Amino acid sequence: MPSPIAGLHHVTAIASDPQTNLDFYTEVLGLRSVKRTVNFDDPGTYHFYFGDDVGSPGTILTFFPWPGAARGHAGAGEVARTAFSVPAASLEYWHQRLTDQGLLVERTGKRFDEQVLAFPDPDGMQIEIVAHADAGPANAPRFASVPPEHAIRGFFGVTLLEQNAAQTASILNIMGFQKIGEEGNRLRFSAPGRALGNHIDLLIDPNAKFGRSGAGSVHHIAFRAKDDAAQKEWRQEIAKHLDVTPVLDRTYFHSIYFREPGGVLFELATDPPGFTFDEPIESLGEELRIPQWLEPKRSFIEKRLPPVSLHKSLPPIELQTEAGATV
Ligand code: ZN
Numbered sequence: 513m514p515s516p517i518a519g520l521h522h523v524t525a526i527a528s529d530p531q532t533n534l535d536f537y538t539e540v541l542g543l544r545s546v547k548r549t550v551n552f553d554d555p556g557t558y559h560f561y562f563g564d565d566v567g568s569p570g571t572i573l574t575f576f577p578w579p580g581a582a583r584g585h586a587g588a589g590e591v592a593r594t595a596f597s598v599p600a601a602s603l604e605y606w607h608q609r610l611t612d613q614g615l616l617v618e619r620t621g622k623r624f625d626e627q628v629l630a631f632p633d634p635d636g637m638q639i640e641i642v643a644h645a646d647a648g649p650a651n652a653p654r655f656a657s658v659p660p661e662h663a664i665r666g667f668f669g670v671t672l673l674e675q676n677a678a679q680t681a682s683i684l685n686i687m688g689f690q691k692i693g694e695e696g697n698r699l700r701f702s703a704p705g706r707a708l709g710n711h712i713d714l715l716i717d718p719n720a721k722f723g724r725s726g727a728g729s730v731h732h733i734a735f736r737a738k739d740d741a742a743q744k745e746w747r748q749e750i751a752k753h754l755d756v757t758p759v760l761d762r763t764y765f766h767s768i769y770f771r772e773p774g775g776v777l778f779e780l781a782t783d784p785p786g787f788t789f790d791e792p793i794e795s796l797g798e799e800l801r802i803p804q805w806l807e808p809k810r811s812f813i814e815k816r817l818p819p820v821s822l823h824k825s826l827p828p829i830e831l832q833t834e835a836g837a838t839v
Pocket of ligand 1: 733
C-alpha cells in the first residue's frame, strides 16, 4: 500500500465579497493569510488561502470569492460542516469571541468526546469549532488578535451529508479511513495517527435533497499525499474504483481529483512544495502571487481583480506590572 493518507490537506469553498471573506478569516477566526493568488482555471477570480503560521497541510481553508455570487443551498453529496480543532480549555474563549462578533453560535452539546460550537461565516458556510482533549500545540499565526494558546490548530475534520453510507464508506476504507464510531445518523471515519483533519463524519439522511452550489458551499476537500510518489501510487489504487484526473500542478502542491460515489469532490494533494515556494515566510499572503505562465498577463489580471487590504493584528500581550504580576 502507498504511504498512508494522514488526513485533510485543505478545504476549498466559495465566497462572495473578497474583503468580507478576508476580514472574517484573518480577524475573527485569527487564521493567517498564507497566499493570495488567482483561480488558475479562471484568473479573473481570487484564490485566498488561510491557515496556520506557515500554511501547514491540514490547516488550509481556501476560497474562491466571486463578488455578487448567489448563496448555495446545502444538500446531499456536499460538505455540510467544516470543523476546526481547538483545545478543550478554549471552548469558552471562542464562544465569547464569536458571540461578541454578533454571530449566532450554537452549542451542539457533546458529540463523541468533544464539545462543538457551530456558526455560519458571512456567506452562510457552516463552520464548527471542536474543543477536545487531543488538540496538539499551536503553530499560531504571527498576525492575529487571538492569544496563541487559543489559536485554531487546523482542521478537526469535515461532515459530509450523504443519502446512504455504504459506497462512500467503502472509498474511505480504500483511502485508509476506518469507522471508529457511530452516534445517531452520524458515522465517524478516521485515518490512523493524530494528524489534523483526520476525521471524516458521514451524516446519513436518505431523504436529503441534492443542494445547489454557490457562496457558502464547499467546492471540494483535499486529502494529503506525502509526496509525488505516494500520490502516483494512490492514483493507481483509486483508479481501480473511480475516475481520477491526471496530476495537475497547483504550484503549492500537485493534485488529482475524483468524485466519491455520494457526490463530494475529493482531491489528493501533495504536502510539498508548500506556500513558501514563491515568497518568504515573513510576508506570506500579503501580495498577489500568480504562476509563471500567467505573469505576462499580470497587469490585465490585476485590473480585473477588486482591490483588497489585509489588516494584520498582533497577538495580545500580557502586561507586566512593576511588581511583576500579570494583569
Ligand atoms: Zn483543492
